Amino acid sequence: MLHDPPSKPERSFEIVARRIAAMIQASYRIGQRLPAERDLAKTFGVSRPTVREAILSLAMAGMLKVRSNSGVYVISRQEAPDVHKLEGFGPFENLEARQLIEPQIAAIAAQRGTEATFAQLAEALAMMRWEHAQGREADTSDHRFHVVLAEATGNGALVSICDSLWRAQTESGIWQEIHNHMRMEDYRPMWLRDHEAIFAAVQARNPRKASSAMTRHLNNIRDALMVASKAKSMAATKLPKNSPRKIR
Amino acid sequence: MLHDPPSKPERSFEIVARRIAAMIQASYRIGQRLPAERDLAKTFGVSRPTVREAILSLAMAGMLKVRSNSGVYVISRQEAPDVHKLEGFGPFENLEARQLIEPQIAAIAAQRGTEATFAQLAEALAMMRWEHAQGREADTSDHRFHVVLAEATGNGALVSICDSLWRAQTESGIWQEIHNHMRMEDYRPMWLRDHEAIFAAVQARNPRKASSAMTRHLNNIRDALMVASKAKSMAATKLPKNSPRKIR
DNA sequence: AAAGCCAAGCTGGTCAGACCAATTTGGACT
DNA sequence: AGTCCAAATTGGTCTGACCAGCTTGGCTTT
Numbered sequence: 001m002l003h004d005p006p007s008k009p010e011r012s013f014e015i016v017a018r019r020i021a022a023m024i025q026a027s028y029r030i031g032q033r034l035p036a037e038r039d040l041a042k043t044f045g046v047s048r049p050t051v052r053e054a055i056l057s058l059a060m061a062g063m064l065k066v067r068s069n070s071g072v073y074v075i076s077r078q079e080a081p082d083v084h085k086l087e088g089f090g091p092f093e094n095l096e097a098r099q100l101i102e103p104q105i106a107a108i109a110a111q112r113g114t115e116a117t118f119a120q121l122a123e124a125l126a127m128m129r130w131e132h133a134q135g136r137e138a139d140t141s142d143h144r145f146h147v148v149l150a151e152a153t154g155n156g157a158l159v160s161i162c163d164s165l166w167r168a169q170t171e172s173g174i175w176q177e178i179h180n181h182m183r184m185e186d187y188r189p190m191w192l193r194d195h196e197a198i199f200a201a202v203q204a205r206n207p208r209k210a211s212s213a214m215t216r217h218l219n220n221i222r223d224a225l226m227v228a229s230k231a232k233s234m235a236a237t238k239l240p241k242n243s244p245r246k247i248r
Numbered sequence: 249m250l251h252d253p254p255s256k257p258e259r260s261f262e263i264v265a266r267r268i269a270a271m272i273q274a275s276y277r278i279g280q281r282l283p284a285e286r287d288l289a290k291t292f293g294v295s296r297p298t299v300r301e302a303i304l305s306l307a308m309a310g311m312l313k314v315r316s317n318s319g320v321y322v323i324s325r326q327e328a329p330d331v332h333k334l335e336g337f338g339p340f341e342n343l344e345a346r347q348l349i350e351p352q353i354a355a356i357a358a359q360r361g362t363e364a365t366f367a368q369l370a371e372a373l374a375m376m377r378w379e380h381a382q383g384r385e386a387d388t389s390d391h392r393f394h395v396v397l398a399e400a401t402g403n404g405a406l407v408s409i410c411d412s413l414w415r416a417q418t419e420s421g422i423w424q425e426i427h428n429h430m431r432m433e434d435y436r437p438m439w440l441r442d443h444e445a446i447f448a449a450v451q452a453r454n455p456r457k458a459s460s461a462m463t464r465h466l467n468n469i470r471d472a473l474m475v476a477s478k479a480k481s482m483a484a485t486k487l488p489k490n491s492p493r494k495i496r
Numbered sequence: 497a498a499a500g501c502c503a504a505g506c507t508g509g510t511c512a513g514a515c516c517a518a519t520t521t522g523g524a525c526t
Numbered sequence: 527a528g529t530c531c532a533a534a535t536t537g538g539t540c541t542g543a544c545c546a547g548c549t550t551g552g553c554t555t556t
Contacts, residue, residue, distance in 0.1 A: 060305055068547070144324070158345050504549105507548080
């Protein structure tokens with residue numbers, strides 16, 4: 001009851017999309033037509049609108065092609081960015097990998113970044129401030145900031161890795177648990193300052209500063225994570241239940 | 249703009265999506281909430297499912313963020329340029345990522361490696377020599393060598409990344425093509441020397457030497473790749489006749 | 497018998513209305 | 527003034543229906 005599903009309220013079309021993707025990878029060839037929407041709906045036990053949303057998402061991911069009044073066809077057997085499946089590692093392992101890679105990404109971004117890059121980074125920062133002002137976690141903007149930085153390298157492999165690591169970290173149950181046991185408000189100014197420093201260094205086209213700013217940021221995350229991890233284990237031993245929940 | 253007026257039955261959600269995007273760029277700020285789906289449907293004179301599909305497409309494009317039971321929020325004023333439709337990246341992008349990561353993996357392996365690590369690396373090297381003696385490509389042993397090195401870091405995330413990058417590289421069609429256009433025999437002694445140097449540095453627990461040995465190795469791969477890539481493109485343009493075509 | 501033609505049926509595209517669950521909000525109560 | 531609860535709001539999903547273009551199979555015509 002306490003620990004059953006703090007789970008992800010996943011939209012059902014996402015589940016259906018994954019099942020369709022799996023079905024295709026298992027037994028469909030390129031160019032082949034999928035069953036009709038109505039049949040898929042019956043197969044998966046959902047309504048047609050849900051199936052339509054799943055198909056649309058896969059079409060946008062470049063996996064399917066919808067031809068009106070004809071059918072849905074497979075145009076690629078691999079779903080876009082699931083190249084790296086990083087699951088089952090602790091947040092500390094994940095963080096170490098980020099510490100290895102992201103400072104260098106920041107350095108390259110400082111060299112190769114364009115005005116468009118800076119604009120997108122500034123956008124992410126603006127959104128982060130807004131989310132913080134709302135008293136909300138800035139997960140979306142944080143994700144976007146790091147991915148945009150990776151995109152600035154022009155290297156799709158690095159984008160994919162950075163994206164995977166970020167997702168794996170925030171989706172880890174431990175990470176979520178920890179967020180419940182610490183006052184994130186105390187850290188938000190630091191997160192914001194970290195990102196602003198990275199942005200400034202990148203925009204100034206200073207690779208070394210960008211790299212060290214990113215290193216500092218990730219070190220701060222690691223420190224916070226260690227504090228929280230310790231607090232959590234202590235709380236687990238001393239507080240059986242009824243710990244004051246933060247609003248999420 | 250869209251020079252296809254006659255027979256382009258555009259799906260209505262695409263029209264709605266464009267209108268929403270225009271609306272946002274005209275008068276919305278980041279973080280701001282959009283009107284409710286029902287209101288948008290009324291505004292644009294379409295049904296709610298159509299609005300939902302439009303919102304979903306913009307969400308997948310990284311422009312909007314949907315929060316259940318709360319609303320739809322602007323996270324970027326511009327549509328993210330084909331982030332999700334990476335058609336797979338070239339071998340050079342892949343190699344650059346490896347150049348960023350693997351030297352550091354080697355350095356960490358030199359610090360944390362155990363006797364078991366050294367034994368497995370030596371095994372991989374022995375296999376490599378044997379495969380070369382057989383006149384075969386040493387892909388299996390090469391793969392194993394790099395993965396074992398990553399495993400020596402004790403970080404599962406790094407193992408996964410290293411493994412993914414290696415697979416993506418060798419599985420890329422371009423990589424395979426190139427192998428057909430160059431005499432790999434000429435390079436094998438170099439590959440072997442490279443790996444032996446890495447192994448020696450790791451076993452000597454010298455992180456700096458391990459890192460630079462790995463860098464040298466990857467630089468050699470890059471050079472060979474460039475030579476082969478050039479040779480291939482020249483062969484394609486200048487030698488229509490008598491080029492040893494592979495049967496496809 | 498072969499060629500062409502047309503209607504019935506699939507299939508995606510869209511619409512309308514309804515209910516649910518989670519979030520938000522505002523007022524009532526303490 | 528602070529707390530707490532219930533109603534309103536909002537996205538999530540379902541049902542069932544109708545439309546328009548493509549497909550197919552049978553039928554007519556040559």
